[in-house]
Amino acid sequence: MPTGRISLLVDSPLRDLLIALRAVPAEARKSVTTYMRKEAEPIWFEETRDRATTRLQQRALVNTARVGVATRNIYLRSGGVGKLSSGTPVPTVAFGAEFGGNPDKQIEQRSRKGKPYKRRLGNVFGAPRRGGNVVYPAARASIPRIASVAIQSAYRALLDAFDGKQ
Template sequence: MRTGRISLLIDSPLRDLLVALRAVPAEARKHVTAHTRKSAEPIWIEETRDRAATRLQQRALVNTARVGVATRNIYLRSGAVGQLSSGTPASVVAFPAEFGANPEKQIEQRSRKGKPYKRRLGNTFGSPRRGGNVVYPAARESIPRIASVAIQSAYRALLDAFDGGK
């Protein structure tokens, strides 16, 4: 649930582009990854923000949305870093915030005095949904846009490298 992955090795023109990028100087490759990340992160945050329906989804999934760019892959992350205002790590509530939870599930808690008791989970996380609520639909919509940005920045770096490294 934490990461979505764009692999540019699937299609042969994209694979050819990556092979060509290997011949480019390291400085140009560094520019490609930096520019791709800078352009992809707003797309990813915008897509997740548009799908968050509750404050919990906003805090646990949207506020923790990050993009990682490597030489061969682009990683779309959400729900892995940071914590909520209560001090709970976002990673603890990310899965139920994305996929929902059964409101009738019994959970054990302790009172302030330390006495254990059971209560129902309630509708905090919403009803279960197999396809996800925020991250997975956002990934389906943003992957083509982010891949396009990655290809454009790679072509630009190749042209600059062949022109003399402006």
């Protein structure tokens, strides 16, 4: 199973490109990161949107999908910020929406009057799935595409910097 990481420890063109990018002026590096983010966001949104099958996954994982770009990393995030329409924080339900849950699991709750009782989790989150439902499969599919965009934008910025456009 692919892990979703790109290793720069081996002799690779991407590693050489990142080393060469250190010598580029700060304005060119900034344009590279803004361009990468602009190009990576639609890829990440499309991949997460295509894998969401329930409304909970749509609200908790797809609507909170974010892309962050630094000089050396690209961060694909989902389910970390925001609230649902019920007022529940998204991080509270994000794990269950991604990995599912056992419907027979007993949960302790309190009634409006404060009396504790137990109930079953039910089928809200779907069946348990070790590999994830939305975010992890989307990351496995989108990382090669985003890496390609990162390489192309960095090469373009390097060429522009050497030509004196930046």
